[in-house]
Amino acid sequence: MAPSTTLTKIPSLQIQRQQRRLLQLLNSPKHKRVSASLPAALLQDFFTADDAAETTSRHQKVGEAGRRASDETLAVHAGEKFTDGADAVGTDSIATPVVSGTTHWFKNSEDLIAFKEGRRQSFEYGRYGNPTVKVLEDKISALEQAEATLVTSSGMNAIVATLLALVPPGGHIVTTTECYSEARAFICDRMGKMGIRSTFIDIDQDMESSLKDVLDQSDDVTLFYADSPTNPMLKCLDIRQIAELCHRKGVLVCIDSTLASPINQKPLTLGADLVLHSATKYMAGHHDVIAGCVSASEVLISKVRAWHNDLGGAISPNAAYMIIRGLKTMALRVEASNRTALLMARLLEAHPKIERVHYPGLESSPWHHVANTQMTGYGGVVSFEVKADLHGTMRFIDALEIPFIATSLGGCESLVQQPAVMSFWGHTDADKANNGIRDNFVRFSFGIEKFEDLRDDILQALDRI
C-alpha cells in the first residue's frame, strides 16, 4: 500500500488523466446519479480493471480530497471532451460542430437494425435528436447531476411537454399561486379544459401543512409543480420537505429552477424528481436565444420526450450550439451576478428612498434560512419597492443609464422593469393586488457589468425620484 502522502506527489499528468476519467464517468451512460457527497463511491466506479496497478489507498485519497469535477469545469467540458457525443460529431474540433442535417443515413439494413436495437448509437431524424443537441443535453445532465436531459425550443415547451406527460387526463396537479404566469395559465385554463384538476397552494400561508392536507384529501395527485425561487418575489420553497411529503404519497416533484440556474441550486440533489429551466435565461446567458430543458431519470425523461416528439418543439442545432457556448461561462457569469445582487440588495435595504427589498440573500428575508439550506448563491434578480408612486417609480427607472428597460433576466446585460407598467399596464388595481404587484415595485436582473458602475447608476437614479 502506498502511503497516503503519495497523493501530493502524483505528477500533474497523472492528475490530468484522473480528471479526464472523472469527466468521462460523469458523461458515460452507465453512470447513473452522480453524487457530490459520495466522491469515494464515484471513484470506485470510475477506476476500472486497467487501473489495478494503482493502489486503493490512492483512489480513496483522491476521493477524500473531493476531486469531483467542479461546476466550472463541467460547464466547460462535460458533454464534449472524451465523450460519445464528440465521437458522434466525428471531428477533432475543440468547438462542438453544429450538425445541421435533419436526417441521418444507415449503411445497410443491418446497420439500421443495430441502431433500432440500441447496439449502435446514432440519430434518425432531427425532431427526435441531433448530435449537437445531445452534447448540450449531456452537459446539462452533468451540471444538474441528472441521468438524462431533454432540451426544447423554449422554456414553455419544456413545461408543457412535462405537464402533459406526467398528468393524465382527468388527473390532478398541485402547484403554487406563484409559479411562472404562463405555466399557471396553462395549468388553469388549458389543462382545466382537459378535465385536469389543479390546486394552487399559497406559499405564504404555512405551505407545508396546506400541501399535506391536499395530499391527504386526494388520491389522484400525480405531480407537484413549482418555481423556486419565485418570480418576481424571490420566495424559496423547502424542496427537501416538499419532496418528502410528496414521495410519501407517490407524487412526483418538478421544480422550475430558472431563477437559480444549475450553479446556485440542484433540485435533484434535494429530492426533486425533475428540474426544468428556461435556458433562455442564465444558461444561454446573452439575451439572444430562446430554449428550455428538463432533467430527470432516464425513465421520466423518456416519457417527456415521447410527448415532446409529438409536440414538435425541437430546438435548432444552431440555437443548441449558442447555449453550449453560453454555458461555458455560466459559472463565471452567475457568480458575478450573485455578488453584485447581494451587495446591491444590502445597500438598497439601508437606503432612505427604498421601502422594501425582496432577496433571499438578505437576513431580513423570510426565505433566507431555507435558501441557505439549499442554494449556494442567491441569484442575480433583486426586487424592491421604491418610496414613490407609479410616476415617481417611472422617473427612477427612466433615470437609469446602464440597465435596459426590458422583460426577461439572466443575461450579461442588466435589465430593469416595473411590472405595473411592463405586464399590468391598463389592468385594474384589484388585478394588480391579486398578483401582489404594487405601482412602486421594481424587478432588477443584474448582469455582469461592474458592481461599482451599477451601484453609482442606481444611486443617482434614486436621487431623481
Ligand SMILES: *Cc1c(COP(=O)(O)O)cnc(C)c1O
Ligand atoms: C422565462 C421563464 C419561463 C419561460 O421560458 P421561455 O424560455 O420564455 O419559454 C419559465 N419559467 C421561468 C421561471 C421563467 O423565468
